[in-house]
Amino acid sequence: MARRPREEGSRDLPLAKLLPNLVTLIAVCAGMTGIRFAFQGEYEWAVRMILVAGVLDGLDGRLARLMRSQTLIGAELDSLSDFLNFGVAPALILYFWSLYEIGGVGWMACLAFALCCVLRLARFNARSKEGTGGAGDYFTGIPSPAGAILALMPMVLSFNFGNEVLFPATMSAIYVVLVGLLMISQMPTYSFKNIRVSRNNAPFVMLGVVLLGSAVLIYPWATMVALAAAYVVSIAIAQVQRLGKKRKEG
Template structure:
């Protein structure tokens, strides 16, 4: 005689513990809506939504670790959100903005960048699982996908900041898109800023600088974002030199 099935145990969870996943879902909504605005021709709003998705991406993981609520589901959701927000949305917006003028080469560039991004994320996920017991490094391998998304949209940001510039040739944008894709899957060392520290005495200057930067972004968004992107490119060059010197010293 079959035994009656026992009712499943009811488990409750505090709603605040869902906040990291809610931020990830909000980032997905921002990325999808960015694609919509891109194909409607509202390119500034589309880029702003990708930027919002990158901010939410930076918050959800850190919040989960602070709350000690990191889960396997949250990690997978975050990775899928990264592919959508930084591997798909930026190049579809670029395609609507300029790459559709060179239809075949433009679409090849879209596919190339998206595949590079998913390969970058897959490599990062595998290395994260294999290095759980190792100390975190000061460097990433390759350009992270959020940074790649901002870099690939740089021609759009420059056009928003300086409106009287001549139009960038679409074929150049296609080659530039492929270049950023290659940087993501390269072995190029890039700075990991998550463990960056400052002296306690300099904390007030850091807070002041952050306030000035926030004011600049709110007042002169595109010019400030372009300058920050060029500063990040300089950091890529400096990281490469620093990494090579450290390896030479160790050798």
């Protein structure tokens, strides 16, 4: 029996299929560059790099699903990128900014935050493989990108007041540890991936997004504070809804 010839180039990939992984690697570069800026004392640019990494993190998964190029390697890259960009980089940036002032205690706070981030990612990955996570209207605990932004809020607040350190290093250390604990907590937080908009409201939503993007470019730090405050309010609303649901079930 004659063997069927192998299809020529069957193992080749279109370059476009590599785009999601390239976006993930660029996000890693952004996180690493944020650490470099912090080491040089350019703290505003350090935080900007974490924001860039967050935007790219939101794009790579959507690109992979849109282009049907989801792979196991891509999933591993995304998880490792999240740990660097939203666990390691924010912790080091905060340490270089003010936590170094309290020595070992500040470093322990950074370690606690990074460890909480990696534990949160490990839990998410395990539940996704078991088919019990990664879907639905809620996350369990604060997602790592949101945790990174919240952890950096003491810095962002200081940027709004002429780069003056507004909080003692000890208070910032306690705050960072609390944010880390929220990441590994069991409390539900909103997942905004499944939000749907009616066709009639689509123009208003697009206008709002454009205006929000303009605000980020013109007033980046004040806008970040407002968005963080809105996110904290959404967490509180999610807890109230959970308690109401438990009461109805009980």
